[in-house]
């Protein structure tokens with residue numbers, strides 16, 4: 001007789017009858033609990049933890065390898081970094097052109113037991129409007145803060161440092177950047193200015209690590225020459241080659 005009672009539920013006024021209370025509660029509690037998963041994911045994305053993050057798809061992110069400056073048991077000297085093999089040069093790094101890469105040539109002087117350095121004159125890349133524009137961009141980025149847009153030595157860093165020095169900030173000592181249109185600097189060979197950019201000079205730090213491209217460095221040299229020309233109205237006169245004094 002029990003089978004006879006299991007009729008499909010009839011609709012009352014066009015609606016199904018209310019589901020039983022226990023069913024509603026189970027569904028509601030289940031919904032709330034399922035939100036906890038998302039909340040805990042959200043929380044762990046923003047929370048601080050000393051543990052490495054969960055990394056489900058590894059790809060090749062973690063692998064056995066030697067890291068720089070780490071010890072290694074593979075090699076007899078215990079170092080993971082391999083020393084350069086003397087007398088070898090990496091591909092594309094044979095920088096034989098002294099003028100282009102260094103701006104000076106050096107020969108060993110046996111009697112004085114040191115290198116005799118000669119700064120070379122001339123800009124060994126083609127000077128085009130593009131190169132000058134590139135030089136201007138680089139100059140305004142790396143040199144302007146001290147030497148100023150016009151190269152006269154009144155860049156914002158120098159102005160501020162001079163103010164601080166005048167106000168007597170303890171330990172503050174500032175050497176003013178050179179005026180790039182000075183006769184001495186106009187007379188410097190191009191290679192000397194190139195070397196100043198790369199390695200710095202006296203109190204000025206080198207910018208070789210920031211301006212890594214040789215063309216960019218020569219572009220700055222060309223732009224410095226253009227600044228000198230525009231300021232003084234005369235072409236910078238440099239001797240063919242000048243013996244190093246610094």
Ligand code: HEC
Pocket residue numbers: 139142143144145146147157175176177178180185188193196197201202203204205207220224
């Ligand atoms: C942090 C400030 C600063 C920046 C940036 C700077 N210079 Fe200098 N520069 C100096 C100072 C200071 C001197 C003078 C150093 C001295 O006399 O001890 C100087 C000197 C020079 C000289 C004269 C060197 C000589 O032959 O006597 C040249 C040329 C020069 N800078 C070019 C540049 C160029 C090009 C750049 C951009 C790549 C540059 N400087 C960026 C501070 C700076």
